[in-house]
Amino acid sequence: MSGTTWLQRAASAITVFRESERPVVSLARDLLWVAAVVGGIALFLFLFSGTWPAVVTIESESMVPNMNVGDLVLVVDEDRFGPLTTWDDGRWTGHxxxxxxxxxxxxxxxxxxxxxxxxxxxxTYIDTAAVVESGLGAYYDDPHGGYITKGDNNPYTDQPNLRIAGVGVIEPVKKEWIVGKALFAVPLVGYLPLHLAEFAVLVIIVILIHDFVIARRKEKNE
Structure with missing residues (x-):
């Protein structure tokens, strides 16, 4: 009996929440709907890609002309839809x-x-990294194997020519450091995540205007 009473109260509260015309409740209802849609999309992307984040935005010109600033790139697990293939191997396989x-x-x-x-x-992939000096006077303190990477628009490979503040000289990429591989890119859509806060504010403003217009129409009809 107590279980049925609890379910009835919960159902009644949900009904009130769904049908309420109070501005605050209406706004909360709209925001929950937006959150549910975004969450559903995120879950689908994770299940499809097998990794997270499932999408990344191109923020530099290091991959021009094959990837451009503002491109939104779908990322999948490194072995999904075929094994990870290096440039060296691709020359032989045609990948x-x-x-x-x-x-x-x-x-x-x-x-x-x-x-x-x-x-x-x-x-390419190397089994063991030799202690390599670069023009920066950089070297690997703890040599290990991994992938050698390069931006298509860069003259040199990342290893050992790239140094990042707080990280140091970029080492060969261990497999556990890989987030995933790029599957395809959508031009310009990536600007949206770069301005996510501004977009969220815009969505809230649109919702508020929509609710205000609906409320005014109801007042006129009454």
Whole structure:
């Protein structure tokens, strides 16, 4: 009996929430709907891609002309839809993506979560990194194997020519540092995540205006 009473109260509260015309309740209802849609899309992307984040935005010109600033890139697990292929292997197998041989990967430089992941092409895989000096006077303190990567628009590979503040010289990419590989890109859509706060404010304003207009129409009809 108590269980039935609880269910009845919950159903009654949901009905009141759904049918209420109070502005605050109406706004909360709309925001919950938006959150449900966004959450559903995020869940679908995760299940499809097998990794997270499932989408990234191109923020630099390092991959021009094959990827441009503002492109929204769908990222999948490195072995989904075929094994990860390097540029070297792609020359022999004919595998291409984004205008060149091999796959483009998203990776956390030196495994760090404190900086944005890098999206560059996997050029080759080495079993052991020799202690290599670069023009920066950089070298690997703890040599290990991994992927050598390069931006299509860059003259040099990331290893060992790229240094990031707080991270150091970029080392060969271990497999556990890979977020995923790029599957395809949608031009310009990536500007939306770059301005997510502004977009959220715009959505709320649109919802408020919509609710205000609906309320005024009801008042006139009454």
């Amino acid at each position: 291409t993506s984004f205008g060149d041989y091999g796959d483009v990967i998203v990776y956390r430089p030196n495994g760090a979560d404190s900086v944005h992941p890098i999206i560059h092409r996997a050029m």
